[in-house]
Amino acid sequence: LVSCTKRTKTPKSELAVCRYVLLLAELEAHQDAWPFLRPVKLKSVPGYKKIIKKPMDFFTIKEKLINNMYLNQENFVIDVNLVFDNCQKFNEDDSEIGRAGHRMKRFFDKRWTELLH
Numbered sequence: 001l002v003s004c005t006k007r008t009k010t011p012k013s014e015l016a017v018c019r020y021v022l023l024l025a026e027l028e029a030h031q032d033a034w035p036f037l038r039p040v041k042l043k044s045v046p047g048y049k050k051i052i053k054k055p056m057d058f059f060t061i062k063e064k065l066i067n068n069m070y071l072n073q074e075n076f077v078i079d080v081n082l083v084f085d086n087c088q089k090f091n092e093d094d095s096e097i098g099r100a101g102h103r104m105k106r107f108f109d110k111r112w113t114e115l116l117h
């Protein structure tokens with residue numbers, strides 16, 4: 001993941017990647033993460049493909065992280081927030097998945113801020 005041998009990246013961005021890996025592991029381990037662990041099955045969820053233009057989930061984010069596709073931290077945060085924005089768009093606030101999405105977003109925002117300082 002983070003090549004320690006050849007210094008292809010500045011140390012700063014390596015630290016950033018470690019922060020994302022840590023945060024993503026915490027998100028996946030959260031008890032309310034179950035709706036977001038894998039891509040939504042577009043064939044078996046009526047309306048999802050039409051309504052949600054850019055599906056995103058924690059597994060896809062991990063794959064992008066491993067393939068070094070987050071060149072700056074904004075893109076990582078944008079994808080994580082996409083998971084929660086999609087959830088709010090497709091689910092009622094007062095629903096099982098809607099509530100899980102709000103709790104996960106609050107958790108992420110808190111940990112992201114804590115890890116920055």
Ligand SMILES: Cc1nnc(-c2cnn(C)c2N)n1CCCn1ccnc1
Nearest residue numbers: 034035036040041045086087090091097
């Ligand atoms: C994420 C997410 N947002 N909405 C859904 C969903 C899937 N089916 N229905 C009726 C929804 N509202 N999902 C995916 C939830 C994936 N899931 C469901 C049970 N275990 C995982």
